[in-house]
Amino acid sequence: MIIGSLLLLGLFIFPLWNITLEAPQYPIPLGMDIHINKFVDTHEFDIKNINLMNHYVGMQYIPETIPEFKIFPWAIGIMVVLGVIIGFLGNYKLFLVWFVIMTLLGVAGMYDFYLWEYDYGHNLSAKAIMNFKNPDGTVMGFQPPLFGSKDILNFKAHSYPRLGAYFMFLGMFLTFMAFFVGKKEAKSK
Amino acid sequence: MKTIFKSLLALTIVSTVLSSCGNGGDKGKQGALSSSAAEKVYVAPGEHDEFYAFVSGGFSGQLAVYGLPSGRLFKVIPVFSVDAEKAYGFNEETKPMLNTSHGFIPWDDSHHPDISQTAGELDGRWVFINGNNTPRIAKIDLTTFETTEIIEIPNSAGNHSSSFVTENTEYVVAGTRFSVPYPQRDMPIKEYKGNFKGALTFISVDPEDGAMDIKFQIMMPGFNYDLSHPGRGKSHGWFFFTTYNTEEANSLLEVNASQNDKDFIAAINWKKIEEYVNNGGGTKAPTNYAHNVYSDETHSATSTMKKEILIVNPSDVPGAIYFLPTPKSPHGCDVDPTGEYIIGNGKLAAELTAHSFTKMLAAIEGKKFDGEAYGIPILKYEEILGGSVKQPGLGPLHTEFDGKGYAYTTFFISSEVVKWKLGTWEVIDRKPTYYSVGHLMIPGGNSRKPFGKYVLAMNKITKDRYLPTGPEVTQSAQLYDITGEKMELLLDFPTIGEPHYAAGIPAELIKERSKKIYKLEENKHKYVTKSEADGKVVRTGNEVHIYMTMIRSHFSPDNIEGVQVGDKVYFHVTNLEQDYDVPHGISMIGANTSELLIMPGQTETFVWEPNQVGVWPFYCTDFCSALHQEMQGYVRVSPKGSTVPITYTLDGDPIGGE
Numbered sequence: 001m002i003i004g005s006l007l008l009l010g011l012f013i014f015p016l017w018n019i020t021l022e023a024p025q026y027p028i029p030l031g032m033d034i035h036i037n038k039f040v041d042t043h044e045f046d047i048k049n050i051n052l053m054n055h056y057v058g059m060q061y062i063p064e065t066i067p068e069f070k071i072f073p074w075a076i077g078i079m080v081v082l083g084v085i086i087g088f089l090g091n092y093k094l095f096l097v098w099f100v101i102m103t104l105l106g107v108a109g110m111y112d113f114y115l116w117e118y119d120y121g122h123n124l125s126a127k128a129i130m131n132f133k134n135p136d137g138t139v140m141g142f143q144p145p146l147f148g149s150k151d152i153l154n155f156k157a158h159s160y161p162r163l164g165a166y167f168m169f170l171g172m173f174l175t176f177m178a179f180f181v182g183k184k185e186a187k188s189k
Numbered sequence: 190m191k192t193i194f195k196s197l198l199a200l201t202i203v204s205t206v207l208s209s210c211g212n213g214g215d216k217g218k219q220g221a222l223s224s225s226a227a228e229k230v231y232v233a234p235g236e237h238d239e240f241y242a243f244v245s246g247g248f249s250g251q252l253a254v255y256g257l258p259s260g261r262l263f264k265v266i267p268v269f270s271v272d273a274e275k276a277y278g279f280n281e282e283t284k285p286m287l288n289t290s291h292g293f294i295p296w297d298d299s300h301h302p303d304i305s306q307t308a309g310e311l312d313g314r315w316v317f318i319n320g321n322n323t324p325r326i327a328k329i330d331l332t333t334f335e336t337t338e339i340i341e342i343p344n345s346a347g348n349h350s351s352s353f354v355t356e357n358t359e360y361v362v363a364g365t366r367f368s369v370p371y372p373q374r375d376m377p378i379k380e381y382k383g384n385f386k387g388a389l390t391f392i393s394v395d396p397e398d399g400a401m402d403i404k405f406q407i408m409m410p411g412f413n414y415d416l417s418h419p420g421r422g423k424s425h426g427w428f429f430f431t432t433y434n435t436e437e438a439n440s441l442l443e444v445n446a447s448q449n450d451k452d453f454i455a456a457i458n459w460k461k462i463e464e465y466v467n468n469g470g471g472t473k474a475p476t477n478y479a480h481n482v483y484s485d486e487t488h489s490a491t492s493t494m495k496k497e498i499l500i501v502n503p504s505d506v507p508g509a510i511y512f513l514p515t516p517k518s519p520h521g522c523d524v525d526p527t528g529e530y531i532i533g534n535g536k537l538a539a540e541l542t543a544h545s546f547t548k549m550l551a552a553i554e555g556k557k558f559d560g561e562a563y564g565i566p567i568l569k570y571e572e573i574l575g576g577s578v579k580q581p582g583l584g585p586l587h588t589e590f591d592g593k594g595y596a597y598t599t600f601f602i603s604s605e606v607v608k609w610k611l612g613t614w615e616v617i618d619r620k621p622t623y624y625s626v627g628h629l630m631i632p633g634g635n636s637r638k639p640f641g642k643y644v645l646a647m648n649k650i651t652k653d654r655y656l657p658t659g660p661e662v663t664q665s666a667q668l669y670d671i672t673g674e675k676m677e678l679l680l681d682f683p684t685i686g687e688p689h690y691a692a693g694i695p696a697e698l699i700k701e702r703s704k705k706i707y708k709l710e711e712n713k714h715k716y717v718t719k720s721e722a723d724g725k726v727v728r729t730g731n732e733v734h735i736y737m738t739m740i741r742s743h744f745s746p747d748n749i750e751g752v753q754v755g756d757k758v759y760f761h762v763t764n765l766e767q768d769y770d771v772p773h774g775i776s777m778i779g780a781n782t783s784e785l786l787i788m789p790g791q792t793e794t795f796v797w798e799p800n801q802v803g804v805w806p807f808y809c810t811d812f813c814s815a816l817h818q819e820m821q822g823y824v825r826v827s828p829k830g831s832t833v834p835i836t837y838t839l840d841g842d843p844i845g846g847e
Contacts, residue, residue: 028769044767045706045767045768048767048768049767049768052740052741052766052768056815056816129816130815
């Protein structure tokens with residue numbers, strides 16, 4: 001349990017998520033790592049160049065920072081402290097509670113990410129240089145995938161978790177296992 | 190009888206079958222050979238060449254960058270001549286690069302590129318090249334592939350035995366082909382003998398940043414110093430220069446400078462002279478020469494006039510300089526990878542001479558002298574001769590080495606490359622060139638570590654080899670595979686200008702360090718504009734300075750008013766891009782200059798002096814994006830004394846805090 005929750009600290013070092021854009025003119029793809037507290041270029045100036053690309057279709061600039069970057073580190077930090085305390089208390093039921101809270105937080109985070117992506121991909125400037133319509137006549141959006149790969153005009157966008165997220169998954173998995181182990185031990189006593 | 194007839198018939202059939210088999214086999218072999226030549230030079234789309242070749246542009250004054258084995262041209266680096274395509278010598282930033290003691294010179298004749306070395310091996314940091322006409326040495330930075338320094342060589346003329354580097358790039362060396370009066374003065378030409386001098390210049394190269402500085406100049410007798418190469422390995426510390434016109438003729442040299450049976454290779458112990466100079470030796474003399482430096486931070490060049498030079502008189506440093514008699518008007522002076530053999534390519538001689546460094550030292554030790562010239566001891570020819578290649582061809586010019594014990598020499602008159610073996614002096618192979626080959630180049634072929642896979646021969650004449658283009662036809666380079674016993678011609682391709690020497694290097698030693706962009710935050714240009722909000726237009730008297738930015742796909746500001754006829758308008762344009770391969774250009778209708786071609790993060794300046802009232806457009810000249818055609822703007826030019834104020838806008842809005 002303690003190890004599981006401490007693994008969340010990996011999120012302070014490693015990126016949570018990554019979005020990468022491939023195109024014929026970008027043999028070295030453009031990419032952005034999403035940390036719990038910042039956006040980082042995969043290669044120097046990538047975000048600037050993604051913004052430059054996106055301005056043609058009227059997309060907003062990727063902001064320097066977003067409110068979530070203030071909330072996430074606290075949320076994760078609290079969960080780590082909570083996890084360690086619960087670990088010392090050793091009550092396996094609390095392990096499950098922690099796991100459920102963490103899962104809810106994760107889902108909330110993904111939903112938030114989806115909302116931001118949706119807005120980013122659909123809230124286009126009225127003066128956009130180029131307007132694209134879907135075959136059904138609706139305005140084409142440029143929302144990157146939540147998870148997986150997707151073709152967007154000349155770009156192929158990839159959206160996948162990174163090392164920080166894997167630390168988190170592993171931590172949550174360990175916690176979940178700790179619950180069962182704890183339960184088993186409690187029963188055998 | 191019948192049996193005999195039958196067996197005869199059988200024999201005939203067998204032999205027919207055999208011979209046709211043989212024919213078929215030959216044909217197949219020919220096909221295989223020609224296809225293998227094509228395969229050997231074929232670099233598939235998207236693949237990279239194995240070597241860079243830096244090929245001098247000769248009378249174009251520039252340096253061309255090719256890939257080998259494909260022979261594809263990647264870039265022409267402007268060095269000594271203006272280049273409207275890249276605004277070199279046209280924009281305000283690079284004009285100082287072409288400054289000399291004779292003023293701004295828009296052209297030169299570039300000859301011998303040489304790549305910097307560490308411990309006798311190519312290190313790929315810089316390439317140096319000489320300007321022959323108005324003596325200069327240039328340095329090209331191989332992270333940016335731009336000329337970043339040019340130093341003028343005073344007291345020199347026909348800067349030809351240049352620009353070769355010592356084993357650790359301690360010095361880049363420049364020797365004069367035409368001796369001139371020293372100091373320059375008004376005197377009768379026919380008093381040449383004894384009054385004209387040949388300056389050999391040693392330019393130190395800073396090991397950190399490559400900054401060049403003339404350390405000393407040796408004032409030699411008035412011969413023609415034709416070519417040179419450094420000692421290496423055991424002969425490191427020495428430098429060798431071929432000479433001709435030891436007759437000291439001043440007219441009709443083709444006859445009068447071809448009389449002596451032997452001329453000299455001058456062997457210079459530069460370590461000894463360096464020590465002499467470091468201990469306060471030499472004479473400080475007044476001079477005037479330009480030293481031009483380009484900075485990647487300010488994106489601008491400065492030109493400084495230097496006023497003093499250290500002159501070394503050979504007779505003041507006994508034991509530092511010797512003459513090696515060499516038949517006959519030797520041209521190329523080439524030192525093998527071990528440093529033992531110094532090849533004198535006697536261009537009018539029947540044989541190729543190889544002096545032995547070991548024997549030379551012994552002859553010096555044993556004082557085996559054959560007189561002296563102007564106080565410089567002449568060593569006995571027989572005492573220093575390492576060997577000679579007999580009847581190798583006609584008109585030997587240059588030799589390079591493959592590092593496997595073989596040497597390759599070009600023969601101008603018999604138009605061929607000849608492969609021969611060091612030590613045994615036997616000719617191994619000869620292949621024709623098309624036509625009249627000058628230099629040849631093996632990547633690293635003049636270092637301790639040649640990469641002996643290809644030799645590139647550079648031809649002066651092509652006649653019928655390509656589609657004709659009127660009286661002036663291209664020069665060419667020819668690539669031979671030298672991995673086998675016999676050389677194999679793989680490819681010939683046209684070159685820019687006249688390719689004199691070339692320098693080749695494995696691509697992996699350079700390509701990873703090639704810069705992709707200049708960082709905007711590191712831009713220290715005096716007139717940089719780091720964001721659109723900082724754009725402005727400032728008038729001081731009749732000078733108007735426009736601080737402009739460019740990014741896909743607009744200029745900012747792009748509407749400017751308040752300019753008047755007779756103004757001197759400076760466009761200081763900064764490319765705000767930080768993406769690889771996104772340069773923007775700019776040109777202004779009626780500007781008496783070239784376009785600017787500005788790399789990401791860079792600032793450049795052109796001057797426009799409008800002489801007609803009107804509204805005049807400018808536009809981006811490099812197809813930068815899908816909206817490149819929209820990348821344009823206007824300047825309103827009012828009559829002189831007009832009351833139209835200076836305004837500058839983008840999309841109708843004033844820029845910054847205006």
